Amino acid sequence: MQPQVTIVSACDRNFLWGAFLLAASAARNIPQVPLHLLHSGFTPEDIALFTQFPQVTAIPLSDDDKRNVSNRKSEALLTASTEYIAWMDSDCMVIGDIADQLIPANGEFQIRLRDPKENAWVWCKHYQDGDKRGTLPTSVLDQWRKDVGQRDAPLVDTTCVANTFVIHRHHLAFIRQWRAQIAKVLSSSDHGLIDHRLPAYFMIDESVLSSLVAFSDIAPPLSSFRLNRDPKAHVAHFGATPKPWRRWRKLHWYCHQPVLDLIDWLHANRKAMPPIPWTFKRSSTPFAWGLAQAEALYSQARSMAPNLIRRN
Numbered sequence: 001m002q003p004q005v006t007i008v009s010a011c012d013r014n015f016l017w018g019a020f021l022l023a024a025s026a027a028r029n030i031p032q033v034p035l036h037l038l039h040s041g042f043t044p045e046d047i048a049l050f051t052q053f054p055q056v057t058a059i060p061l062s063d064d065d066k067r068n069v070s071n072r073k074s075e076a077l078l079t080a081s082t083e084y085i086a087w088m089d090s091d092c093m094v095i096g097d098i099a100d101q102l103i104p105a106n107g108e109f110q111i112r113l114r115d116p117k118e119n120a121w122v123w124c125k126h127y128q129d130g131d132k133r134g135t136l137p138t139s140v141l142d143q144w145r146k147d148v149g150q151r152d153a154p155l156v157d158t159t160c161v162a163n164t165f166v167i168h169r170h171h172l173a174f175i176r177q178w179r180a181q182i183a184k185v186l187s188s189s190d191h192g193l194i195d196h197r198l199p200a201y202f203m204i205d206e207s208v209l210s211s212l213v214a215f216s217d218i219a220p221p222l223s224s225f226r227l228n229r230d231p232k233a234h235v236a237h238f239g240a241t242p243k244p245w246r247r248w249r250k251l252h253w254y255c256h257q258p259v260l261d262l263i264d265w266l267h268a269n270r271k272a273m274p275p276i277p278w279t280f281k282r283s284s285t286p287f288a289w290g291l292a293q294a295e296a297l298y299s300q301a302r303s304m305a306p307n308l309i310r311r312n
Contacts, residue, residue, distance in 0.1 A: 015090040027055060035057070038060070084167070086102055086165070093235070122159065250296040256285070
């Protein structure tokens with residue numbers, strides 16, 4: 001018998017279309033998997049868009065916590081009663097049947113870890129003399145070690161990516177520890193998704209989770225991340241901005257056709273949708289692609305400009 005798993009997510013109304021893509025794509029590709037959406041600022045009409053899918057449960061976020069929604073992922077995780085619980089950001093989309101990949105290979109915890117090249121980019125502004133690029137800055141590790149106060153040596157010398165992960169419910173004590181640690185080291189108000197006032201925790205909830213993966217006594221054993229391997233069955237994450245419901249990026253263009261196909265599926269099954277943005281209309285494809293190409297070329301030129309200046 002396949003172990004049970006629930007997908008959970010949370011967002012405010014700014015991510016209405018993102019959350020809808022997640023819910024609708026899950027309903028199409030893995031209808032047997034329940035999904036809990038914790039929401040803030042949704043209207044009754046908004047909620048009906050999600051609950052038209054039988055596997056979706058919409059749960060209002062409490063008003064007593066003023067932190068950014070990203071710092072409240074534990075609330076969503078703790079609503080599930082299944083053996084496994086999968087967190088997905090509300091700017092994720094399910095591509096194909098990912099049911100088999102949802103279960104961690106070690107039966108415990110799957111989350112993506114950054115490779116040295118990615119770490120070097122993430123922490124480029126935090127390295128000091130003596131730090132080895134690609135690992136974690138010594139000052140950050142020292143701060144995490146002090147704040148967690150459990151292990152002397154880190155279990156890993158990298159960071160995790162918290163947009164998608166799956167954990168067994170017997171590690172919910174670790175999720176509660178994450179919640180408590182967020183309350184301990186982060187502000188009780190909303191300072192956005194990036195908070196540069198806190199160098200060791202500038203990626204807010206994700207930084208705190210990484211500190212616990214490194215130094216917590218109850219950190220779950222890690223398994224390889226399987227939800228980004230198969231082009232036909234994976235979780236797409238629309239990270240950074242703009243989001244595709246505003247403007248397509250070249251990086252995410254491979255999802256353009258799956259989004260159009262999903263909208264066709266929704267129409268065929270007589271499902272209600274939020275007002276469809278221009279970027280999700282077939283008639284806009286040439287312009288959307290041209291804009292994505294132009295933006296990519298502009299970004300490439302900007303990244304090359306400092307090197308050209310230095311050479312001259």
